[in-house]
Amino acid sequence: MEGTLDSPARTSGGGDIYLPRPATLLSVSAMTASDAFFELALDGPEDLGHLPGQFVEVSVPGMGEAPISVCSSPTRKGSFQMLVRRIGSVTQALHRKSPGDKVGIRGPFGTSFPMEGELKGKNLLFVAGGIGLAPLRSAIQYALDRRGDFGRIAILAGTRSAAERLFTGELLEWKRRNDLTLLETVDQPSPGWAGQVGLITGLFGMLRLEPGPWAALVCGPPVMYRFVLRELRRLQVPSREVHVSLERRMKCGVGKCGHCQINGLYVCQQGPVFRAGDLFDLKEAL
Amino acid sequence: MTVKQMDPASLNGWVDGLLLNRTVIGPVQKGDKFVFESLSRASDLRLDYDTTLLPPKKFLLPSREILLTFRGDSHYASQAPPDPFVLLGVHPYDVAAIRQMDRVFSEKQVDTHYMARRGACTLVALDAQAVSPNNFAGCMGTATVREGWDLLFSRVGGAYLAEAATEKGESLLRSAGLLADAAPGQLEERDRLWESNRQAMRRHVLHCSPQDLPGLLSRNYDHPLWQERAERCFSCGACNVVCPTCYCFDVQDEVDWSLECGSRCRAWDGCLLRDFASVAGGHNFRRHSAERYRHRYYRKAKYLPEMTGEIACVGCGRCVDACVARTANPVEVYNTLLGD
Numbered sequence: 001m002e003g004t005l006d007s008p009a010r011t012s013g014g015g016d017i018y019l020p021r022p023a024t025l026l027s028v029s030a031m032t033a034s035d036a037f038f039e040l041a042l043d044g045p046e047d048l049g050h051l052p053g054q055f056v057e058v059s060v061p062g063m064g065e066a067p068i069s070v071c072s073s074p075t076r077k078g079s080f081q082m083l084v085r086r087i088g089s090v091t092q093a094l095h096r097k098s099p100g101d102k103v104g105i106r107g108p109f110g111t112s113f114p115m116e117g118e119l120k121g122k123n124l125l126f127v128a129g130g131i132g133l134a135p136l137r138s139a140i141q142y143a144l145d146r147r148g149d150f151g152r153i154a155i156l157a158g159t160r161s162a163a164e165r166l167f168t169g170e171l172l173e174w175k176r177r178n179d180l181t182l183l184e185t186v187d188q189p190s191p192g193w194a195g196q197v198g199l200i201t202g203l204f205g206m207l208r209l210e211p212g213p214w215a216a217l218v219c220g221p222p223v224m225y226r227f228v229l230r231e232l233r234r235l236q237v238p239s240r241e242v243h244v245s246l247e248r249r250m251k252c253g254v255g256k257c258g259h260c261q262i263n264g265l266y267v268c269q270q271g272p273v274f275r276a277g278d279l280f281d282l283k284e285a286l
Numbered sequence: 287m288t289v290k291q292m293d294p295a296s297l298n299g300w301v302d303g304l305l306l307n308r309t310v311i312g313p314v315q316k317g318d319k320f321v322f323e324s325l326s327r328a329s330d331l332r333l334d335y336d337t338t339l340l341p342p343k344k345f346l347l348p349s350r351e352i353l354l355t356f357r358g359d360s361h362y363a364s365q366a367p368p369d370p371f372v373l374l375g376v377h378p379y380d381v382a383a384i385r386q387m388d389r390v391f392s393e394k395q396v397d398t399h400y401m402a403r404r405g406a407c408t409l410v411a412l413d414a415q416a417v418s419p420n421n422f423a424g425c426m427g428t429a430t431v432r433e434g435w436d437l438l439f440s441r442v443g444g445a446y447l448a449e450a451a452t453e454k455g456e457s458l459l460r461s462a463g464l465l466a467d468a469a470p471g472q473l474e475e476r477d478r479l480w481e482s483n484r485q486a487m488r489r490h491v492l493h494c495s496p497q498d499l500p501g502l503l504s505r506n507y508d509h510p511l512w513q514e515r516a517e518r519c520f521s522c523g524a525c526n527v528v529c530p531t532c533y534c535f536d537v538q539d540e541v542d543w544s545l546e547c548g549s550r551c552r553a554w555d556g557c558l559l560r561d562f563a564s565v566a567g568g569h570n571f572r573r574h575s576a577e578r579y580r581h582r583y584y585r586k587a588k589y590l591p592e593m594t595g596e597i598a599c600v601g602c603g604r605c606v607d608a609c610v611a612r613t614a615n616p617v618e619v620y621n622t623l624l625g626d
Binding site for chain 2: 015016017018019020022043059060061062063064065066085087088091101102103104222247248249251252254255256257258259261262263264269283284
């Protein structure tokens with residue numbers, strides 16, 4: 001398993017693990033037809049205190065809570081960011097919010113990409129399918145903010161269509177940097193898209209990994225993992241060096257409600273970031 | 287504390303006394319079955335019950351409970367703690383199940399809602415005087431329990447023996463006034479009752495030790511039995527509802543008419559129900575009923591035991607009683623996997 005959070009989950013008032021902390025939306029902007037980008041800050045002096053890859057439970061009174069990964073790096077203090085796809089009742093309610101509106105936050109919860117641990121000093125290969133770029137972005141930003149702590153950085157990103165590309169401004173910045181490699185693809189040809197077309201696995205053939213200790217950080221739709229893991233095996237990245245972030249129904253976030261289990265593991269506690277090598281015996285994982 | 291004795295009439299008098307100033311929950315008759323219910327008088331008690339439709343967990347983890355209330359977009363308040371109550375007449379297998387739930391809700395991140403109820407509860411156990419048709423607690427080591435209760439009653443001959451294990455139990459028993467010590471012969475009789483319950487609570491006989499179950503399941507993930515037995519399963523979740531060790535829950539918001547205030551409620555959920563592992567957008571991580579059916583047995587006899595060291599089945603047999611498709615008998619599942 002990845003390193004778990006040392007501190008107990010943060011809660012406000014009376015130790016009730018289900019009580020959210022109020023937070024204020026600083027900015028809300030549409031990113032695609034179904035995705036919106038939120039910047040928010042907890043009310044009061046505290047930082048969220050998350051690690052890259054962790055998630056929070058976002059609460060909209062009357063609608064409920066939804067588990068959303070934090071997509072900004074903890075190296076950037078004062079506020080944090082989330083990318084929210086409009087897909088259920090809570091996320092629809094979030095999309096109707098405006099700057100200045102309040103939401104509730106519980107967490108951060110779960111394991112993280114070990115950026116300050118074993119990933120330090122390694123070459124990093126990020127593989128992002130669709131909205132999987134959001135949780136990975138917290139680690140990408142972290143690595144770019146502490147660029148000297150890591151070796152080469154390569155990012156493979158795929159979406160279904162050009163219209164679904166996320167963080168396009170940042171992708172452009174990354175593309176222009178000479179200290180990282182960004183390869184992008186879209187599944188279907190789209191008007192105005194002159195780049196690569198095809199599944200994300202097609203990008204692996206274009207990748208030249210220099211010798212050295214590589215680690216991969218992977219997040220995408222469930223169907224993507226087995227194919228990406230096969231490509232990573234081909235590149236001889238050992239499975240203990242492959243860190244995947246998995247989605248499940250993390251309802252309570254505190255290891256009680258039972259909804260997020262992958263076989264015997266609670267994704268909200270022992271995940272969402274797992275070492276791929278630890279998942280091979282878990283038939284429900286991938 | 288020394289074991290005391292009490293005749294049935296004084297026991298009833300004592301319970302009526304308790305009812306003057308607190309809630310007492312105990313087994314009563316409902317139709318031709320039994321249920322745990324808040325008592326209005328001691329004479330309604332049926333301490334000779336065999337088992338209840340639902341386990342007493344509903345008084346510690348209610349089928350629906352308010353976790354917090356909210357007002358506007360940013361004011362949340364925790365629910366006030368409950369008043370003290372007595373949970374009376376709990377059979378040993380249900381005591382064992384409550385101990386397991388205590389661990390779930392107290393370890394790591396403490397669930398203050400459950401723990402407040404648990405703290406408000408004085409648990410009075412009762413050795414079974416009748417055995418239900420599908421009980422196999424004797425195979426699971428839970429036909430008798432020596433811990434987990436505040437006070438234990440055992441019917442021996444014409445009397446009840448009462449043993450307190452905690453200050454709470456002692457104080458409750460003190461309110462019964464001066465009680466005679468149990469005679470040595472009565473204690474021997476209680477030993478015989480325990481032995482007899484261990485033998486009688488084997489209406490289905492597990493052909494291995496409970497400790498062997500995690501290993502047995504490790505070897506049988508792809509056994510055809512899961513598919514075969516799940517084909518009869520209606521995914522109704524009745525086995526989840528009646529199970530004393532099932533504690534999975536869902537959380538839903540309810541809004542009042544003003545649209546300003548409301549409450550966040552948790553309600554029992556069941557891993558057999560179709561959408562238990564569905565995420566927003568519709569992907570269901572356990573789409574097939576066989577996957578959900580298997581998950582339940584793995585959770586009871588492998589996943590939770592690997593975390594806690596205890597099999598999360600106490601052999602109460604309620605799932606066997608409740609399953610209209612007759613496919614929920616854990617002993618049949620395990621014995622089939624054993625090749626018997």
